[in-house]
Amino acid sequence: MNKKETYSPHQLLDTLVQNYRTKGGFGAVIARAGVGKTALLVQISLYTLMQKKNVLHVSLKDSIQKVCLWYDEVSNKMNRLFPEKNIDPALWDTILAHRMIMTFGENRFEPSTFKERLSDLTEQGIFYPQLIIIDGLLTKKDNRSDFKALKTIAKEHSAFIWFTIQSHRHEITHSKEFPPSFIPIKDLFDATLQVIPKGDSIDIELLTQMPIDAPIPELMLDPETMLIRQSN
């Protein structure tokens, strides 16, 4: 890549996944409730799916139908906003073929169960995820061991996992500050995308240790569509 050229948001996210995949990389989308964590994760997933890479979307709060609706909604908005990257019916079919959804009822998600389900998929050659999205897993004082177990699973399957991490209004007052519940597990993560509403705009701050050979673009969430775009 030309050093003067900045990364596009999806190139940047893809580079992250590629660099950390084999090491069982972790990424976190940190935001308050209702700010757009799921929409952001679905976009990350769609960027990966458009490159014909497999994504396993794990939801701990929504049903399969609801997750499908998220994808329909976000892709429709992407089509409207970026007609040049039009997701035509053929590409959509490819996306669906590379996507698998797994949902767990409340309090039913255990790393051991997840490992079993994932093995069901891979051992029979049904699906090998390159990116896993886990939406709705809560960070608690005592579940560092769960995240560690998931890290082992990610490493075994050479997959990068993006999580949603919910923060609370009173917890974060400055940028680059993490919710207290996240701090004990912060070391397990290779990248964080922090979503911070600022006046009329919603900024996205990327923090990563990954050496990047080009300037990191300033990202924001379009408040109307909840799509990622570069700040002007």
Add this chain to the structure above:
Amino acid sequence: MMEQIQKLRNIGISAHIDAGKTTLTERILFYTKRIHTIHDVKGKDGVGATMDFMELEKERGITITSAATYCKWNGFEINIIDTPGHVDFTIEVERALRVLDGGILVLCSVGGVQSQSITVDQQMTRYHVPCIAFINKCDRSGANPFRVKDQLIHKLGHNAVMLQLPIGLEADFQGVVDLISMKAIYFDGSNGENIRMEEIPAELVNSAAEYRDMLIDEASLFSDELTEAALEDQITESLLIDGIRKGLLAKKITPVLLGSAYKNKGVQTLLDAVTTLLPDPSEITNQAINYDDNNTEVVLENKSDKPLVALAFKLEDGPYGQLTYIRVYQGILQKGATIYNSRTSKKIKVGRVIRMHADQMEDIQSISTGSIGALFGVDCASGDTFTSEKIQLSMLSMFVPEPVISLSIKPIDNKSEIQISKALTRFTKEDPTFKVSVNSETNETIISGMGELHLEVYVERMRREYNADVEIGEPLVAYRETITKKADFNYIHKKQTGGAGQFGRVAGFMEPVEEHFVFTNKIVGGSIPTQFISACQKGFKDCMDKSPVYEFPITGVHVVINDGASHSVDSSEMAFRAASIGAFIEGYRKAKPTILEPIMKVVVETPPEFQGSVMSSLNKRRGMIVGSQDQGNYCTIESYVPLSEMFGYSTVLRSSTQGKAQFTMEFDSYRPVPVSIAEQIKKESELSKKKSH
């Protein structure tokens, strides 16, 4: 009159197959004294349950035809429609729900909410039918009604509230605690006919109080009087029932009752709930469309002095001629009256009016407002509306799904041929999802329906009821073809064989489109004279019935004609029609045609330990797995699978999951088949063509 309608209930009993609804109906008929002995569905006495009157139903233990029946309980008149539980017969369920005011959702306390229950529940929601849940089979090993209640909440989104608590469970199931009267109810006698009410057993007193509080909390949201009474601690039974009823009618509460129909427990209390909680016809708003008045919606009034509006919701061809099941929405339907079929505008004289009780009937003088009955000898189709005046009033049409599978049938002798024809005429009139056609090439009779079992049952019925022996072919998938790119055509049809010749040139292009067929005329300057344009359109449209490539029906083509030529003497409609056919064939071959196949949405419910093998079985069938939903002791797998790969899947699923998994399947969309499969289909169709010649 008003009092009469308030004491009327039209209810349906819907559930998953084997949840026990036919047994439940049988017990209801026994306790309401419509029958005097009890026969079980797969009974040892060889009689079978009263509602399953067809021989085949008795043998398979499934209910095929929704028999309507009438009974009385505590001065209330109840019309019950027993509905089939298998997905292949959903049209029966749909029809029943159309005319019902309330429903009983029967659930198995062991199996819980299964995929078919979800389908049935969606149907109830579509027709806004308020329902009460009856958790049956509480005597079975593994019974857990509380888990089923939770599933009602989480899987079906119902606000389920317990109206009863079980006294003992599994083999120890003795009776129920009624949370309204706060009494324990036991069902004594050899058939559970003697009700004994006692104080609540000491060990259940606390939990009964806790569940009653929950019930009051929910019901008070719909009744201010109940809230006030709760604050003053002066709740009466009638106030509580009133609150629950208001919530139920608004479809915001689903009261849950318990029992075991097989062990004769909990049926009478369910009947009490039907009469006290479910709505009477006057509490439901029914609308009709007035075609004479710009298709406006008319609200029907449940008054006998208003003009008649009635709906024929089911036809049956019995030994005494055609039987038409009718629900009267407005006015009164009297024997000897003259009524009009609003679809055909034909005048009909009402002959015999009857009330059905499974396969027995009782002559009556009239069918009153809100009630259900049947007529003899009325020529009509299922879904027709009858009115007393010559007005174009029609009840909202019923949702009829398109058939997805077909089968060729062949009579083995002449006698069978005549019988088959009789049987098919009857079946197609009775069931709008069952269709019959003739393959013009092979001359075979093709029957189409909603699934393998659906067609199997009709073939069986031909054998049993009509003594018609038939040979059946392999199930056939309804393939289609479409084009994938734009292509030009320019075709000259020219024939000179002495006398007047034939000449026509048609040019333009065709392109893919969402609709079935679109024709656009862009001819300027009269290169094709206006009088021949419709012949061109007809020529192109005729080609859609059978493709020149794989010979399947075509869909999704936009034809544009923009040039052409004619001859003052030799051009004719016939010549341009022929030219259009030639042009279509020329363009179609260039437009990269592809075969489309029906894709089914397949939902499998399985214990989690078989998830891998179920996914693998779907994967092997070219299925696209959308995802899996973990529900603890079972999981749901959603997928899209081509119909052609689903034949015999039930056997495969049973053997790979020790019979513990089940699936439902419904048509989703048409999708292009992969090239290798297209080749195979082409070879097979060529082979079958050779065979038929």
